[in-house]
Amino acid sequence: xxxRSEDRPTHGRVSVGDILHSSDxxxxxxxxxxxxxxxxxxxxxxxxxxxxxxxxxxxxxxxxVVLLCTAGVGVASSRSLPGGTFYPVKRALEQVRVIIAxxxxxADVYVDIADERIREIERLLNMGASARALxxxxxxxADAAKGAVDVEVDEAAAQRRVEEILQHVDEAPPAVKEIIExxxxxxxxxxxxxxxLSPESPSGETxxxxxxxxxxxxxDVPVSPAAPLxxxxxxxxxxxxxxxxxLGTPEETP
Amino acid sequence: MTAIDERHIDRLVRRSLRxxxxxxxxxYDIYVDRVYRYARTRVNDPHEAEDVTETVFLKAFxxxxxxxxxxxxxxxxxxxIARNATIDHARRSARVPEPMDDLVEQMGLDPVTVxxxxxxxLDGKAVRAAVRRLTDEQASVIACRFFWDMDIRDxxxxxxxxxxxxxxxxxxxxxxxxxxxxxxxxxx
Numbered sequence: 001x002x003x004r005s006e007d008r009p010t011h012g013r014v015s016v017g018d019i020l021h022s023s024d025x026x027x028x029x030x031x032x033x034x035x036x037x038x039x040x041x042x043x044x045x046x047x048x049x050x051x052x053x054x055x056x057x058x059x060x061x062x063x064x065v066v067l068l069c070t071a072g073v074g075v076a077s078s079r080s081l082p083g084g085t086f087y088p089v090k091r092a093l094e095q096v097r098v099i100i101a102x103x104x105x106x107a108d109v110y111v112d113i114a115d116e117r118i119r120e121i122e123r124l125l126n127m128g129a130s131a132r133a134l135x136x137x138x139x140x141x142a143d144a145a146k147g148a149v150d151v152e153v154d155e156a157a158a159q160r161r162v163e164e165i166l167q168h169v170d171e172a173p174p175a176v177k178e179i180i181e182x183x184x185x186x187x188x189x190x191x192x193x194x195x196x197l198s199p200e201s202p203s204g205e206t207x208x209x210x211x212x213x214x215x216x217x218x219x220d221v222p223v224s225p226a227a228p229l230x231x232x233x234x235x236x237x238x239x240x241x242x243x244x245x246x247l248g249t250p251e252e253t254p
Numbered sequence: 255m256t257a258i259d260e261r262h263i264d265r266l267v268r269r270s271l272r273x274x275x276x277x278x279x280x281x282y283d284i285y286v287d288r289v290y291r292y293a294r295t296r297v298n299d300p301h302e303a304e305d306v307t308e309t310v311f312l313k314a315f316x317x318x319x320x321x322x323x324x325x326x327x328x329x330x331x332x333x334x335i336a337r338n339a340t341i342d343h344a345r346r347s348a349r350v351p352e353p354m355d356d357l358v359e360q361m362g363l364d365p366v367t368v369x370x371x372x373x374x375x376l377d378g379k380a381v382r383a384a385v386r387r388l389t390d391e392q393a394s395v396i397a398c399r400f401f402w403d404m405d406i407r408d409x410x411x412x413x414x415x416x417x418x419x420x421x422x423x424x425x426x427x428x429x430x431x432x433x434x435x436x437x438x439x440x441x442x
Contacts, residue, residue, distance in 0.1 A: 016428045016435070020385075020400040025378035027290040031304055036282055039311045043275045103271070104322050153325040155414065 081120055082136035083129070091140070098147070107161055110148035115168055117141035121176045138183035145184065257403065258284065263328045270318055278318075282311055285329070289336050291378075292397040295385040296340035306343050310336045329402060330412035337394055337413075384434045392427035395420055 027035075080087040094113050101109045120137040145165050152158040169180050263284070269277030289310050293303040313335050321331055385393050391413070398409040410417045 016431050017400065019435075020381060020396060020431075023378045023381040025291045025294065025382065026287050027304075027307070031290075032286055035286070035304065035308050035311075036279060038308060039282055039315070040275050040279050042312055043278050043315050103319065106320075151320050151322075153320060153322045153331065154411075157322070157325060 081124060081127075081129070082133040082140075103151075106151045107148045107157075110144045110151065111161070111164060111168070114141050114144035114148065114165060117144060118168065118172050118176060118180065121179055122173065125173075125175055125179075134179060138179050141180055142183040258329055260327060264323055267318065267321060267323070267328060270315070278315055281314075281328075285332055286311070288329075288397075288402045289332070291382075291401050292333075292336055293340060295382050295393055295397060295401075296390070297343055298386070302343065302347070306336075306339050310339045313339065326411040327404075327408050329404060330398075330408045333394075333398055333402060333404075333412040334414075337390075341390065380438075384431050384438075387434050388427055388430055391415075392423055392430065395423040396427050396431075399424055 026032075078090060080090045094109075094116070098106060098109050098113070117137050117140045121134060121141070124133050124137060148161045148165060149158045152161055169177055169184075172180065263281065266277045266281050266284075270281065286307065290303065290307045293306040293310070294300065297303040297306055310332070314332055317335070321328065325331070385396055388396065394413055395409060398404045398412055399406075404412065406417050406420055410420045413420065415423070
């Protein structure tokens with residue numbers, strides 16, 4: 001307790017620190033007991049708030065997913081894109097990964113998912129996919145980005161996640177970046193995760209039939225199947241750009 | 255209060271995450287007096303302080319799924335929840351600090367005093383009243399350092415301030431408390 005030496009200000013010949021330390025005050029026993037009963041009653045009645053509760057919910061999903069994977073669907077879904085038959089399976093598998101991840105690993109899983117949405121947007125643009133499909137992937141990116149930031153406990157860690165995600169966005173091709181920035185500007189998070197839209201971003205609808213998803217409005221992205229942005233199946237920067245840097249333990253809060 | 259064994263707390267948190275209600279009950283047992291004592295320094299009415307204390311534990315359970323052991327110690331994390339709860343309570347009830355005269359009357363101090371005698375008669379109620387006169391940040395530092403037995407580092411994490419700022423706040427808080435206690439004795 002040597003770092004309590006600052007409590008030199010004294011009242012008379014008795015140090016204030018000693019006074020504070022010695023004037024212990026306990027919760028009245030009856031209050032403590034009745035409060036404990038109420039708190040635990042709440043805990044028991046809200047199992048879904050704990051991992052155990054969510055695990056029960058996930059169990060049924062896992063059974064379904066295992067059956068589908070046995071039929072090869074799980075593998076097939078990993079390359080699936082919005083609008084594809086197995087895309088819902090892919091998204092369900094991702095949610096399972098989030099739920100079963102340990103607390104300290106959840107943000108990393110969300111960042112991986114956000115990276116997958118970036119890859120999907122690149123492939124969709126290559127294929128000349130619909131605005132609806134692009135919207136779905138962009139919304140998914142925004143959700144995953146928000147998830148990664150929300151699960152961080154303190155603001156310093158959350159800010160680092162924001163920077164990490166923005167760096168991944170920065171490494172994407174310009175057309176992809178534009179779509180993602182539109183999606184980010186639509187979500188209600190800390191101002192730092194919603195960079196301002198560039199002045200050139202058009203604000204019109206891209207097509208009545210395809211823009212009923214309620215997601216962010218996409219700019220008119222010129223798509224040229226004859227001149228793909230990059231080789232199909234490969235991502236600029238390679239696989240390594242998609243992996244999160246190892247996290248250090250935050251030592252000090254600012 | 256007994257010292258906190260961080261590894262024991264970690265085990266209890268992990269068990270709580272697996273749905274072990276009794277493990278969370280053990281966390282409650284370890285921290286309830288600290289939370290209540292801090293709440294009493296920010297909330298005058300004891301029943302309201304009990305409500306705030308209960309709210310703190312309910313909020314802690316709701317948020318425990320997102321508690322990251324590699325971030326800050328559990329006590330510092332819980333203190334943040336407690337501090338936010340007292341701030342919310344203050345906003346809702348728009349409390350005005352007690353004027354000094356009423357405070358002295360409530361203390362019922364013996365008019366015949368010498369310094370050691372005044373100090374010797376200071377009980378939890380008097381200390382609480384004196385701490386209540388501090389700013390929120392000063393009171394938070396006092397609570398972390400002297401009621402929750404946190405070191406400077408964990409206090410800085412709990413309050414999201416630098417260690418230097420915590421030391422400065424502690425020094426100012428202790429000087430303010432010394433002044434308040436002197437003024438109490440002068441009114442006798």
